[in-house]
Amino acid sequence: MSQQQRAVRIANCSGAISDPGVHMYNQAKYGPVDVITGDYLAEVNLAEHAEAMARSSHPGWAGTAWDGIQQSLDLIHEKRIKVVINGGALNPKGLAEKIVETVQQKGLNLQVAYVDGDNLTSRADKILRNIRSGALHHLDGANGDVHYDDQTLAFLDHPEKMPIVCANAYLGYRAIKRGLDEGADIVICGRVADASPVIGAAAWWHGWEEDDFDALAGALVGGHLIECSTYVTGANFAGFYKYEIEDLLNLGLPIAEIDAQGHTILTKHDELNGFVTTDTVKCQFLYELQGNIYLNSDVKADLTNTRIVEQSRNRVHVSGIKGSPPPPTTKLAVFYRGGYQCEGTFNATGYATAKKWDLQEAQMRSKLQEWGLLDQFDVLDFQRVGVGAENPDCQLASTSYLRMFAQAEDASTLRKLGAAWMFNGMAHFAGMHCTLDMRTMEPKPFLGFYPATISQEELDEGVVMLTSTGSPRRIPVGPPKKTESLKQRENYETTSPVSLSQFGPTQMRPLGDVVLARSGDKGANVNIGLFVHTPEEWDWLRSLMTGDKMKELMGTDWKDWYFLERVEMPHIYAVHFVIYGALGRGVSSSRLLDGLGKGFAEFIRAVHVPMPTKFLNGE
Structure with missing residues (x-):
């Protein structure tokens, strides 16, 4: 099974297009690594690149990925480090060819390849037909309890106004591994799944076969843990408040040491800032999950019995993941022109804020109704953000704001919002104020998102080996040799719940006084994982956090048409939920202020619950 005895050291250099190139350089410079991987693509990046490429104003690849290659190429050559990144975005061929030119100019001995x-x-036309006919299902279509946002299928009725601008299937590790097997030093990918570069690197290093499912699943989780930049070294961390600000500056990125069984040790370079603890690893582990089964186009990972244990300072061991054959389908991200949107914000200070917002919304809606325009909006939302402090010590502490958000098929409809506001501009409530720059009210196009599934048999996945002389050589890899249909996702309450009264006296305290959590977006859905630290706290958490309790904690944010799934991961003392439909059509077109769902966990942690006093004393 293994061509290498020791674990492979895979260092991640990016979790989003914003991560600068210096991260790749630092990962190469500050210690021994075998492979550098990088994830530059959020779903919407590809669509934005597609629109820009159509205007000939973007090369189609991630500029920060190219910057990292430029800074690091000499070190990569000197240390013989392999590089696998998805920074090729919509144009992996173009980025790979540009790297070849630089390699030749520098006289380096590096083989470059790209995955297509x-x-x-x-x-696009066939995809539209297949979505209409049901041949291409919505990603959540198999679950009859899940309902979609009202606008989810609007693009099917208006293909001339809402054309598809981008459609990319999520590829796995097989083409990456084949490129490395063929001698590639740098493999440039487009839309591979976030963890696929790590799986491909580990499979190449250890010589895994396609049916080494437990090992592949372990590497899938290892990739998941490091692919989000500094999220496992101190960023986006619910427990950050226990650290000094200096500890959280200039965080270094993580390293996954993956052994032949697929077990992972999470660590980092000693010279770089940050920290790797069981808490940072658990938070990232629970981020953007779909439940207890994590999917890749090459393997399914069962996370139920995952174990996360500290070995030593900045070294955390992850094991217990079980693998099984992948589904016959993979995700297809379809983006289309969704129409236009705009927003504006208005501030209120002090007394009677709720009545002030009632008046502002009524003024806008009544005028639009009078003009016969109210029904032309796909979305018209008035969102009350924040609550002014009681007995404030300054005006800002007493101020909150109203966010008006609107979407419509035509820009002309949205322009009437500004006119409606101006009509009532001098009839405003007491103390109304806002920015004098109203450019956010100008309509701008937005992209809609439709997550579909597509048969892997329909894909022509391959790797292209580039050479300085001669023609490129393309090697197709074909679909996975063995697949297995997806089962319905697990959804259950805890077994043998404990009476909450047995934990003794309580105080009404924020859930976050004892519980850490992480949340994120999965298309139109938001996930959240919550965990504690001791067996007794676990009995309390799993008994407290029922599905109904999560709905209660969500307050007025819970809608009856949402669907909720709940599972447990008992070895890390975690309860995990997915709330289907909460993000509308997804990040690129969500009406929510927190369209990425990242703040959801912190909101839930701030809600008060009857907290056992002994847990607070222990804290």
């Missing part, structure tokens, strides 16, 4: 087969935009 993910970009299906040329099939």
Whole structure:
């Protein structure tokens, strides 16, 4: 099974297009690593690149990925480090060719390859037909309890106004591994799944076969843990408040040491700032999950019995993941022109804020109704953000704001919002104030998102080996040899719940006084994982956090048409939920202020619950 005895050291250099190139350089410079991987793509990046490429104003690849390669190429050559990144975005061929030119100019001995087969935009008409006919299902379509946002299928009725601009399938590790097997030093990918570069690197290093499912699943989780930049070294961390600000500056990125069984040790370079603890690892582990089964186009990972244990300072061991054959389908991210949107914010200070917002909304809606325009909006939302402090010590502490958010098929409809506001501009409530720059009220186009599934048999996945002389050599890899249909996701309450009264006296305190958590977006859905630290706290958490309790904690944010799933991961004392539909059509078109769902966990942690006093004393 293994061509290498020791674990492979895989250092991540990016979790989003914003991560600068210096991260790749630092990962190469500050210690021994075998492979550098990087994830530059959020779902919407590809669509934005597609629009810009159509205007000939963007090369189609991530500029920060190219910057990292430029800074690091000499070190990569000197230390013989392999590089696998998805920074090729919509144009992996173009980025790979640009790297080849630089390699030749520098006289370096590096083989470059790129993975293709993910970009299906040329099939847009067929994709539309297949979605209409049901041949291409919505990602959540198999669950009859899940309902979609009202606008989810609007693009099917208006293909001329809402054309598909980008359609990319999520590829796995097989083409990456084949490129490395063929001698590639740098493999440039487009839309591969976030963890696929790590799986491909580990599979190449250890010589895994396609049916080494437990090992592949372990590497899938290892990739998941490091692919989000500094999220496992101190960023986006619910327990950050226990650290000094200096400890949280200039965080270094993580390293996954993956052994031949797929077990992972999370660590980092000693010279770089940050920290790797069981808490940072658990938070990242619970981020953007779909439940207890984590999917990749090459393997399914069962997370139920995951164990996360500290070995030593900045070294955390992850094991217990079980693998099984992948589904016959993979995710297809379809983006289309969704129409236009705009927003504006208005401030209120002090007394009777709720009545002030009632008046502002009524003024806007009544005028639009009078003009016969109210029904032309797809979305018209008035969101009350924040609560002014009682007995404030300054005006800012007494101020909150109203966010008006609107979407419509035509920009002309949205322009009437500004006119409606101006009509009532001098009839405002007491003390109304806002920015004098109203550019946010100008309509701008937005992209809608439709997550579909597509048969892996329909894809032509392959790797192209580039050479300084001669023609490129393309090697197709074909679909996975063995697949297994997806089962219905697990959804259950805890077994043998404990009476909450047995934990003794309580105080009404924020849930976050004892519980850490992480949340994120999964298309139209938001996930949240919550965990504690001791067996007794676990009995309390699993008994407290029922599905109904989560709905209660969400307050007025819970809608009856949402659907909720709940599972447990007992070895890390975690309860995990997915709330289907909460993000509307997804990040690129969500009406929510927190369209990425990242703040959801912190909101839930701030809600008061009857907290056992002994847990507070222990804290």
